[in-house]
Amino acid sequence: MMFRLAEARTLSVCIGVVLAAANLRAETNALPFYDRFEPGWSFQAEWHAFDYPGGGRVDCPSDWTQPHSDYCPYDPSNAPNIPAPGTGASWTWGPYKFETWPDKDNGGRVFSGQRSGRQPIWDPMWGAIYHIFTPPPAGKDLRLKVQIWDEAGILCDCDQQSQPIGYVCNCNNLPPPNPSRTNFDVHGGIELGAPYRRASYSGSDKEFYFLGVNTKRSWDRYCWTTAADGWVVTDVPRTRGWHEMQIVVHPYTGNLGDVEFWMDGVRIARGHRMPGTGSGADVIYLHLGGDPALITESHLTNTFEEFWYDEVALTACHDPRPDADGDGDVDAIDFAGFQNCITPEADPFLQSNALFDPVNCQCFDLDGDQDVDSVDLDGFVACASGPALPADPDCDH
């Protein structure tokens, strides 16, 4: 085992050097994709911001060669792929700011005990970023796992005009004057989306899967949506703190359950995929934050509540993940692959783990923290079925 680990370490270090060099030239579109928002995080290395087309802001010019804010990278690919409905639409001047936030050891306020991605919400910016990826190969699940901090500071709509008759809301936690201004809103969550998502588009390649908070639907419950299912309010209450959110996209069947939404280890909803050309519409954007293509009302986000994001893991694996060879069982052959991936426990304060082989070991890293350690071994054992015996597809949660 020691010999194997040493070999793996040497190989991983070599891979790490190659990847580091590659990152200087271009973003990573291949799966898997990880982000811990730790030092070394560079917005422009892997992420894009919505700001079509520059929004007319002097700090975010449409001509990217002009002086611009670091938090406002104009993305030319928005122009052909996400045409805005009009210059007055909120998302032409909406979400564009996103940043990392230091922990106490770096001189800042403590939220996660480590650095994380911060989604500011204030008038009129929603805060949102997206990463572009290549869809997984046929037959594999696409899985997005993200730790998300919900401030959950306002759990009812204090804009009295929009309350149902008889609804009583305690707005005492808000600054005066109460009741609040109009246009209170909170938008935050995770999403996998296709280029075409807006409400006015109806092609079979329209697609999106979102899990999070949309207070146009509910102030005190988490929501989800897909292009096929529309918005659904869950019975899961919003609570302050970190939550593990997951979206799992299975190979297309057209049936309920092609998409699953998980929260804190519990499946809270199942949805449908759009057919695309027959094998399912591809999603290619990983979004953190609100998505102005989905939440199109021109209401502003005046709550100043914030979301935080950490431990992003976007992977492509068989179902369940420990079934490395994809034959439906979890047996000794799969375990041989697991052994080749074992690493020491990763340091979450480092942006990446040089001892972890992301391409070959992503499916054994069941908790998505860039290592294959004893926690992942427990997860593997929980899935073990034996040769030719079908494994439980939900064993890996």
Ligand SMILES: [Ca+2]
């Ligand atoms: Ca982090």
Ligand SMILES: [Ca+2]
């Ligand atoms: Ca297997």
Ligand SMILES: [Ca+2]
């Ligand atoms: Ca670990």
Ligand SMILES: [Ca+2]
């Ligand atoms: Ca792990």
